Amino acid sequence: MAEINIPFLDLQPIYRASQPGIDAALARVAGSGWFLLGKELSAFEAAYAQQCGAAHGVGLANGLDALHLALLALGVGPGDEVIVPSNTYIATWLAVSQCGATPVPVEPDAATFNLDPARIEAAITPRTKVLLPVHLYGQAADMDAIHAIAAKHGLKVLDDCAQAHAARYKGRAVGSLADVSAWSFYPGKNLGAMGDGGGATTDDAALAERLRVLRNYGSRVKYHNEVKGFNSRLDEIQAAVLAAKLPALEAQTDERRAIAARYLAGLQGLPLQLPHVPDWTEPAWHLFVVRHADRDGLQQRLAAQGIGTLIHYPVPPHLQPAYAELGYAEGDFPIAEAMHREVLSLPLWPGMSEAQIERVIAAVRACA
Numbered sequence: 001m002a003e004i005n006i007p008f009l010d011l012q013p014i015y016r017a018s019q020p021g022i023d024a025a026l027a028r029v030a031g032s033g034w035f036l037l038g039k040e041l042s043a044f045e046a047a048y049a050q051q052c053g054a055a056h057g058v059g060l061a062n063g064l065d066a067l068h069l070a071l072l073a074l075g076v077g078p079g080d081e082v083i084v085p086s087n088t089y090i091a092t093w094l095a096v097s098q099c100g101a102t103p104v105p106v107e108p109d110a111a112t113f114n115l116d117p118a119r120i121e122a123a124i125t126p127r128t129k130v131l132l133p134v135h136l137y138g139q140a141a142d143m144d145a146i147h148a149i150a151a152k153h154g155l156k157v158l159d160d161c162a163q164a165h166a167a168r169y170k171g172r173a174v175g176s177l178a179d180v181s182a183w184s185f186y187p188g189k190n191l192g193a194m195g196d197g198g199g200a201t202t203d204d205a206a207l208a209e210r211l212r213v214l215r216n217y218g219s220r221v222k223y224h225n226e227v228k229g230f231n232s233r234l235d236e237i238q239a240a241v242l243a244a245k246l247p248a249l250e251a252q253t254d255e256r257r258a259i260a261a262r263y264l265a266g267l268q269g270l271p272l273q274l275p276h277v278p279d280w281t282e283p284a285w286h287l288f289v290v291r292h293a294d295r296d297g298l299q300q301r302l303a304a305q306g307i308g309t310l311i312h313y314p315v316p317p318h319l320q321p322a323y324a325e326l327g328y329a330e331g332d333f334p335i336a337e338a339m340h341r342e343v344l345s346l347p348l349w350p351g352m353s354e355a356q357i358e359r360v361i362a363a364v365r366a367c368a
Contacts, residue, residue, distance in 0.1 A: 004307070009347065025040075025241055028240065041235075041239040045199070049175075061215075062186070063183065063184025064091045073210040078101065087333075114141040120146070134160040138284035139167065141169075143169055191245060193238040194238065195238055198234065262361070291339065308347060316333065
């Protein structure tokens with residue numbers, strides 16, 4: 001087996017692009033003596049909300065907390081149901097479970113990998129409270145169609161934006177398309193912290209305030225607790241790092257789009273299903289995901305040529321032991337199951353060299 005010399009992801013070029021600002025931010029916070037709920041967080045919340053075209057931003061500890069607390073702020077609790085995609089990272093489902101509610105999976109559109117609006121209404125019951133689409137791999141779900149269903153049935157919409165920093169839908173920024181949007185700033189995300197981080201954006205001032213109370217032990221005023229809250233605060237170091245990286249996000253997203261365009265052109269004519277991009281979306285290309293009937297074999301052959309890849313994700317949530325109590329079996333969600341058997345993510349990051357891009361294309365053409 002050859003040494004992997006083109007990794008799946010290299011974060012060093014992303015750091016170097018913003019290094020002066022990041023290093024200054026770290027020194028500034030270290031010297032301030034203030035590490036939680038301070039000026040750095042307020043500044044990042046305002047800047048990121050503006051980036052998303054939203055009125056309010058709320059920094060939280062991680063992406064799972066962002067989903068969980070957003071659901072609580074929308075009033076989701078025991079006995080409720082939330083519509084979720086059958087193909088997503090398990091965090092989308094876990095957030096629902098942490099509220100005491102039940103995740104109700106709906107199959108994706110086979111072309112876009114995103115929640116299929118045509119299948120949603122069949123899953124709605126009197127207990128449904130929220131629709132929770134995921135902008136998977138950084139491509140926006142069809143939010144107009146989803147909102148039309150939500151309005152018809154009196155439901156709220158929370159979108160999982162963990163992979164969609166700087167993505168756009170019909171010219172609008174992701175993060176301004178739902179009642180509330182949940183974000184992850186995990187280090188490998190398109191806007192990544194130097195540790196865990198998360199947040200929410202919304203135009204609803206009251207909902208934003210509920211999130212701020214929930215993240216801080218249920219408290220607005222120290223030692224006065226209005227509700228049973230949580231400890232879920234984006235710390236000053238991570239907020240400062242994210243604010244330092246934010247100005248480069250649009251240019252880095254354009255670079256991701258250029259690399260994806262190269263892959264789409266260079267991988268035509270192979271026994272691969274390439275990503276399908278509707279004309280109403282501008283993906284952020286967090287991941288470039290292909291499908292192949294012999295996915296595991298393709299991954300091994302690419303590794304033998306020194307090309308790193310990852311599988312997002314090998315097992316769908318409904319087949320995970322964590323959700324055995326829901327009683328799902330193999331074959332219950334065949335579209336998602338086929339995707340999880342066949343998907344493979346190719347290397348893609350801002351700062352990839354021309355030689356690296358060409359080498360990935362040549363290796364896939366040789367191995368697929």
